[in-house]
Amino acid sequence: MVETFTYWFVRYGSALLIISTLVLLLRWRTLSPGLRWISLFIATATLGEIISKVTSRYLHINNLALFHGYTFIEFNAIALFYRQVFGSFVPRWLIPAVMVFFSGFALINTLYIQAVTGIHTYTLVLECLLVIGMALLAYYQMLAELRTTRLETSPVFWINTGFLLYFAGVLFLFMLRNVFIKSAGSSFELLSNYLHLGVIILLHLFISIGLWLSPKSRLISY
C-alpha cells in the first residue's frame, strides 16, 4: 500500500500545484505589485509541469532543454518579486545586477559548458544559492523594519519561507546526490523524486497561504 501511494504520489503529486493556481486566480485583484510577480512564477511552474508530463509520458522525448529555459524564467520571476519586496532597503541596482549575472551565466552554461540536452547542474546550484541569499536578506529586512506586528499575516513572510525551504531543500538533495551518494539505485532515484516533490508541494502550499493573506487594500505592499 505504501508503495502504491508512493508511486501515485510521485506520478500525480505535482497536480497539487493547481492549489496555488486557484488561489492566485481568486486573489488576483487584491495582489500588490510584488505579489503579482509570483503569478509569473506559478504560471511558469504549472506550464513547465504540464509540458514536462506531456513530453516525457506521451511524446517520450528529452525535455531537459526546456528545463534550461524554465530555470531562466523561474529565477527572474523570483528576483522581480524580491525587487518589489526590498524596495529601497538594498541599492536599486542590486537585484537587476543579480538578474543580469544569473541570466548571463545560465546562457553561457547552456551554450558552452554543459550540454543543452543534459541537466544544467551549475545553473541550478547558482539559482539555489542566489534565492537562499535573497530569502535570508528578506528575513533580515523584516527584522530591521518590523512593518507588521503579526508576522503570520504577512504574505511576504510565507512566500519567503516557502522559497527558503524549497531551494535549501533542493540544494541539499543535490549535494547529497552528487557529492556524498555514489551509488544511484532505483530506490534512491524514487526517494529523491519523492523528496523533491515534497518540497515543491510545500513551496506551493506556502505560496498559496501567502497569496490568500494578501490584503484587501492594494495600498499595502508588504
Next chain:
Amino acid sequence: MAQSQESVDLILILVGGSAAMILLVVGVVGFILLYQKRIVEQELLVKQMELNYQQAVVYQTLDAVEDERKRVARDLHDEVGAALSAMRLLVGQIGQTAAPGTPPAELSSKVKGVIDNTIDNVRRISNDLLPQGLNELGLAYALEGLCETAMNLVDVDIRLTVDEEIAVETRTSLILYRLVQELLNNAVKYAEATELNLQISQQADGLLLEYSDNGKGFDFSTAYQKKSLGLKNIETRAQMLNGTATFVTKPGAGLHVTVRIPQPIALSPTL
C-alpha cells in the same frame, strides 16, 4: 554488498535530509520568536515615550499654574499691596493734619488717585485671570480688546476677522483667547512685524484659526526644542481642544500658524 551500500545511502539521505529540514524549520521558528521579541521591545519603547511625553505635559501644566500664581502674587504684592500701604499712610496723615470730620482737599485728592490706580490694577490683574467681556460679550469682543492692547503697545496693523456664525462654549472660548494672547504676545515682543492677520472661521469639520505676520520669523525646530516663544503652550492649548497647531516660519519669512479644532463647536447659552 551493493545492496547494503544502497541501503546505507538511502538511510543517509533520509537522515541527512530530515536533519537539514529540521534545522531549517528550527531556523524559521527562531526567526519568528526573535521577530516577536523585537515587536514587544518596540511597543514597550513607544509606550515609554508616550508616558514620558504625558509626564512632561503634566509637569509643564503644573509649572504653568505655578508661574501664573507667582505672577498674580507678584502683581498683588507690588501693586495692590503697595497701593494699600500708601493709602494707609495717607489716611493716617489725614487724621493728624485735618480738623475732625474735615480731611484736607489735597490729601483727599491723593487718596482718590491711589484708589483709582488700585482699582485699575485690580481690574488689570482680574482681566489677566479672566478676560473682560469674554463671557458676557463673546470671543470676538474679547479678541478685539486683545488686538487693541497689542496695537497700543507697538506700531502694528492688526486685521481681525471672526465669522459671525461662530458660537463656542466658555471653555473653548477661554482656550482660544489664551492661544491668541500667546500669539500676540510673541508678535509684540519678538516679531518686529508691521502687519498681523488673524482669522477665525467655522468650517464644515470644525473651527479654523489662522494667524500670519510679516515679522522676522525664526528657526522653528531650534525654538521648539528650546521650548521658547510659547510654541509648546500654543500646541498644548490646541490639543486641549483635540486640535492641531502647525507652524510655518523661517528667518526673514514671518510666521504662519494654523490651528484646527476638529469638532463642530456646540452652541452655548449666553452667560
